[in-house]
Amino acid sequence: xxxxxxxxxxxxxxxxxxxxxxxxxxxxxxxxxxxxxxxxxxxxxxxxxxxxxxxxxxxxxxxxxxxxxxxxxxxxxxxxxxxxxxxxxxxxxxxxxxxxxxxxxxxxxxxxxxxxxxxxxxxxxxxxxxxxxxxxxxxxxxxxxxxxxxxxxxxxxxxxxxxxxxxxxxxxxxxxxxxxxxxxxxxxxxxxxxxxxxxxxxxxxxxxxxxxxxxxxxxxxxxxxx
Numbered sequence: 163x164x165x166x167x168x169x170x171x172x173x174x175x176x177x178x179x180x181x182x183x184x185x186x187x188x189x190x191x192x193x194x195x196x197x198x199x200x201x202x203x204x205x206x207x208x209x210x211x212x213x214x215x216x217x218x219x220x221x222x223x224x225x226x227x228x229x230x231x232x233x234x235x236x237x238x239x240x241x242x243x244x245x246x247x248x249x250x251x252x253x254x255x256x257x258x259x260x261x262x263x264x265x266x267x268x269x270x271x272x273x274x275x276x277x278x279x280x281x282x283x284x285x286x287x288x289x290x291x292x293x294x295x296x297x298x299x300x301x302x303x304x305x306x307x308x309x310x311x312x313x314x315x316x317x318x319x320x321x322x323x324x325x326x327x328x329x330x331x332x333x334x335x336x337x338x339x340x341x342x343x344x345x346x347x348x349x350x351x352x353x354x355x356x357x358x359x360x361x362x363x364x365x366x367x368x369x370x371x372x373x374x375x376x377x378x379x380x381x382x383x384x385x386x387x388x
C-alpha cells in the first residue's frame with residue numbers, strides 16, 4: 163500500500179487481497195477513513211467488469227464505466243449489467259481501431275433505452291454522457307472530470323446526493339450488525355449446545371436443518387421481546 167500526502171493526494175494499491183464484487187473486502191472502510199481525513203474526491207477502481215463485479219455502484223456517488231476498443235462489442239457490456247450502473251461512459255484509447263464502432267454501439271444502446279435514465283426528486287433527468295479519452299496523451303481527461311462535476315451537481319441540487327449517502331450508510335450499518343450478530347450467535351453456549359443436540363436429532367430423523375435453525379433463531383427472537 164502506498165500513501166502520499168494524505169491531505170492533498172493519496173494513492174492506495176491493492177491494500178488487501180480478498181475481493182467482493184470486484185473490490186477489496188475492506189474498500190468501504192478505506193473510503194470512510196479517507197473521507198474522515200478530509201479527502202473530498204476519492205476514486206475507486208475495480209479489478210474489472212463482469213456479471214458479479216458491480217458492487218462499486220453501492221459504494222460511490224458516481225460510476226464511470228471505462229471501456230476500450232479491445233473490450234469487444236458494446237452489447238456484451240450491456241449483458242454484464244454495466245449499462246445499469248453507469249452514470250458516465252468513457253471510451254479510452256479512442257484513437258485505436260474499433261473505437262468508433264464501440265461509440266456507436268453505446269450511443270445506440272442509450273437511444274434504445276437500455277440504460278434507465280436517472281431522475282432526481284425535482285424530475286430532472288440525467289442523460290448519460292459518452293466521453294472519449296486518450297489517457298496517454300491526456301486527451302479528454304478534463305471533459306471526463308467535467309462530466310463528474312456535472313453529475314455531482316445534478317445530485318446535490320435536489321438533495322439526491324444526501325439520500326444516496328444515507329442509504330449507503332443504512333446498508334453499511336445493517337451489514338455490520340449482521341456480521342457482529344453472526345459472530346455473537348456462533349459463540350453463544352446455548353446455540354452451540356442446540357446445534358450439537360440438533361445434529362443428533364437430524365441424524366435420527368427427528369428434526370430437519372430448517373427446524374433446528376428456527377429453534378436457534380427463536381432463542382434470540384424471545385430475547386428481543388423483553
